[in-house]
Amino acid sequence: MGTIHFLVPHANIQSELPEIQAAYMSGIDGHIFPTRVSYEAGSLDFNKPTADSCKLNIAWPIPGWGRPIIRTASLSERQSTYILTVELARGKLSETKDQRAVWENSGMNVPPEYLTLEQEAFRFFRQAACHQDDINQATKLAEQSLSKSFQATELLLKAYVAQRMAFRRQKSNSSMVSLGCFITGDSVQEPWLEELSIGFSSVGVPLNWKLIEHSEGHVQWETADRLVEWCQEHRVMPYGGPLLDLSAEGLPSWLLYYQQDPTHMQDLICHYVESVTSRYLGKIRNWEIIARANSGGAPGFSEESRLTMAARVIDIARQIDDENQLFIRVDQPWGAYQGRGTHRLSPFQFVDALLRSGIGLTGVNLEIAMGYQMVGAGFRDLLDMSRLIDLWSTLGVPLYVTLAYPTSREVDAKANSRVKVTPDQWRLSWSDDSQAEWIDQVLPMLLAKQAIVGVFWSHIADGQQHFYPNSGFIRPDGTTRPSLSHFVNRNVIS
Numbered sequence: 001m002g003t004i005h006f007l008v009p010h011a012n013i014q015s016e017l018p019e020i021q022a023a024y025m026s027g028i029d030g031h032i033f034p035t036r037v038s039y040e041a042g043s044l045d046f047n048k049p050t051a052d053s054c055k056l057n058i059a060w061p062i063p064g065w066g067r068p069i070i071r072t073a074s075l076s077e078r079q080s081t082y083i084l085t086v087e088l089a090r091g092k093l094s095e096t097k098d099q100r101a102v103w104e105n106s107g108m109n110v111p112p113e114y115l116t117l118e119q120e121a122f123r124f125f126r127q128a129a130c131h132q133d134d135i136n137q138a139t140k141l142a143e144q145s146l147s148k149s150f151q152a153t154e155l156l157l158k159a160y161v162a163q164r165m166a167f168r169r170q171k172s173n174s175s176m177v178s179l180g181c182f183i184t185g186d187s188v189q190e191p192w193l194e195e196l197s198i199g200f201s202s203v204g205v206p207l208n209w210k211l212i213e214h215s216e217g218h219v220q221w222e223t224a225d226r227l228v229e230w231c232q233e234h235r236v237m238p239y240g241g242p243l244l245d246l247s248a249e250g251l252p253s254w255l256l257y258y259q260q261d262p263t264h265m266q267d268l269i270c271h272y273v274e275s276v277t278s279r280y281l282g283k284i285r286n287w288e289i290i291a292r293a294n295s296g297g298a299p300g301f302s303e304e305s306r307l308t309m310a311a312r313v314i315d316i317a318r319q320i321d322d323e324n325q326l327f328i329r330v331d332q333p334w335g336a337y338q339g340r341g342t343h344r345l346s347p348f349q350f351v352d353a354l355l356r357s358g359i360g361l362t363g364v365n366l367e368i369a370m371g372y373q374m375v376g377a378g379f380r381d382l383l384d385m386s387r388l389i390d391l392w393s394t395l396g397v398p399l400y401v402t403l404a405y406p407t408s409r410e411v412d413a414k415a416n417s418r419v420k421v422t423p424d425q426w427r428l429s430w431s432d433d434s435q436a437e438w439i440d441q442v443l444p445m446l447l448a449k450q451a452i453v454g455v456f457w458s459h460i461a462d463g464q465q466h467f468y469p470n471s472g473f474i475r476p477d478g479t480t481r482p483s484l485s486h487f488v489n490r491n492v493i494s
Helices: 084-105 112-130 135-171 193-199 222-234 253-258 262-279 303-320 336-340 347-357 382-393 432-447 483-489
Strands: 002-007 024-026 036-040 043-048 055-059 069-071 178-182 202-205 237-240 286-291 325-331 363-369 399-404 452-457
Touching (some): 069 084, 084 112, 135 382, 135 432, 253 262, 286 363, 303 347, 363 382, 382 432
Parallel strands (some): 202 237, 325 363
16 A cells, blocks of 8 residues: 655645545556545545555646646655645646657647747746745746646647648548437427538437336337438438446336346347347448446446446347447546546456457447536546547547536436536536537547547437436527537538
């Protein structure tokens, strides 16, 4: 067991750092360790099951930038304490400079304004490191360094996106990325559905088992049938699924009666996958077979059994039609949930094991949900998201990304009851306008990535059953949020 001690300037840690219990330690290779957090006024202790050097990942307030999750550099265990803000400034500056060097070596033209900000961030950090005998002075200087680093990062990412998009335009005269949205209810008569046929090239068809067979033996295909027919009429590509959701409350409630008979329960699951893929044979080519198997939560499924089940149902779908494109959805793709000590495999390792098994998995759908407690990603800046996509790109398979962002913390009766919106994390409060502005920042970066073949929004309408609260493009009263047009109009490759 190893412990790293920090001094912090906050007197009331719980109120000033509301996500403190979600902080975690990670190794140089990105491996996340089970982490126990303890704190009192002015100090934080992080316990981990190894004495190796580690990085602390924590949601930290940055003036003008909200509370993004940032990391220290690799820190060794020692008796004396670290000043946390200074170490976070060191880590952020190091990551930013490393990424600049990588892109510069790849031929990117780095703006001179970025280099000025990088130098200013280093100057403030150097001063902070030299004043560690005065925690208040060191903290003030480190905060200035962090602010400059975030400004530099934003400028660097804008330049990267602009240059990558220009390169992609040279290679293609049309959009190479599909934009879509998941529909979770009967929508054929909704007036906003016609807008989707203009703005979206793909629509997620609601084929989740919990929706199709709400009670055992009573299967309802009508909603999905009508939407598939609508897709064919409007030349919109249907994307079937997810068929199974292995998160808490993701499977039909009646399935719990078979929890003591796992063999029969697994047979029922496989039968459903076989039934739905056979029903839409030739009508749906792109399938999301299973979602959130990496993090889990469904009663009766260990990590090993989730991996086995994912492999089995993907293999079944492949046998129905070997031309189908089969995807798995990965939630919390940074793997922060490993900090709770209940998972052995990282999200990346989970998918890598499936790909190596040779069952015919086509690609991955990365679910990035900002602003949700426990099940979301916390708030990550564009550099963190870019590095995540680059990591998953090394698998060499097509990537989809599904996004979610809350517009308020109000109770959402149609959402999953276990999912809660965090206190404001971005530099703007949760609102319709901040959702639209977040899309304006994130979507171009995703479209610039070569491995990404499609970007989905988590659900279209808050008036239908959905997973993430207050995130839909359509309000419960049927009016449209401005984020819908921002999402559609950001497909700027063409």
